[in-house]
Amino acid sequence: MQYKGKNILLGITGGIAAYKTPDLVRKLIAKGAEVRVVVTDSAKEFVSPLALQAVSGNPVSDNLLDKDAEAAMGHIELAKWADQLLIAPATANFMAKLTYGLADDLLSTLCLATAAPITIAPAMNQQMWLAPATQDNLAVLQKRNVRFLGPAQGEQACGDVGPGRMLEPQDIADLVLPDLPQLLFGRKVLITAGPTREDIDPVRYITNHSSGKMGYALAQAAQQLGAEVTLVSGPVNIPKPNKVKTLNISSAEQMHETVMQNVMHSDIFIGCAAVADYKPLNRTSQKIKKSDQELTLTFIKNPDILSDVAHLDNPPFTLGFAAETQNVKEYALSKLQRKKLNMIAANDVSDDKIGFNSEQNALTVFWPEGEQKLEIADKSILAIQLMKLLALRYKENKND
Structure with a gap:
């Protein structure tokens, strides 16, 4: 009953997954929350308001102007009552x-x-x-700090297979009202996320496809496990995690400088950013004009943030990431040993179901004494699984 007194307003719209919502109500109430339900007209075709009233213990609302509500303004009363508005399915x-x-x-x-x-x-x-229209709407809503859970990937009611399934009720309840032990309470965690941009001239740069979603999910998960979290982020288009100090940078050199300024105060460092390995030798002060058929650029190496952190005299517990397209285990283990990391999380970004910009991921985590596979899941769920594993390994490392 960790969330006793928490008011969750559940909005249900007209999708087939609405049949799962009585179970979702029960899962939220089991955590101590008070739940009230609002249904659209189309939602009532898939789930009974009477069933929702029975499991929630509250009348179900569906009328904008409710004559039984105070001053017939039920929407204002409900809006003020809610601590969180959850729409599932949307x-x-x-x-x-x-x-x-x-x-x-x-x-x-x-x-x-x-x-x-x-x-x-x-x-x-x-x-x-x-569909482009839905993806555009997603981007707009995320910029407004609307939080998205899923969708999951798999077989759908129509027989199609792909992204679009609503997460299971238990997963939604755990993400909305996480029952997380404070495994990292009092620890300071520094995380990098997103891509970097390396300028060529005032209007052009090179970058990569990283969305920052995994790193941001890790920052939120670490905070939920009790850590004090600082996030060093490249340019992304997703909302900042709640209760996380976020430092925005653009280039790999800026990220390196920011990390080294903060890492000495950190117990744990997680290098999740997709940092550019190289940058142009010379950034021109004026836009490069088109002239010849070919343009040659000379690149030089960027600083290796992960290696520099792990090779400090008194390094924090360090987790790296290996985003590979082939020989994933081989390259990950080589990186783990070469850079003297405590752990490394490897994923195959050639799989478009779990690659860059996907809502889901799957990881295989390696450390000197073992490995563990984390199956494909929503990145928010996967982040919690990974942070719990890291907390266990961190504790064992401190006791060695």
């Missing part, structure tokens, strides 16, 4: 309505009227999720 249609600020029913009006954080668990056909 259809493509509802995401579009939220993006454009429509308020034509109770749930969409609540989204505008509440000051509570909004969390969305999408559920739709894989092609609808991948």
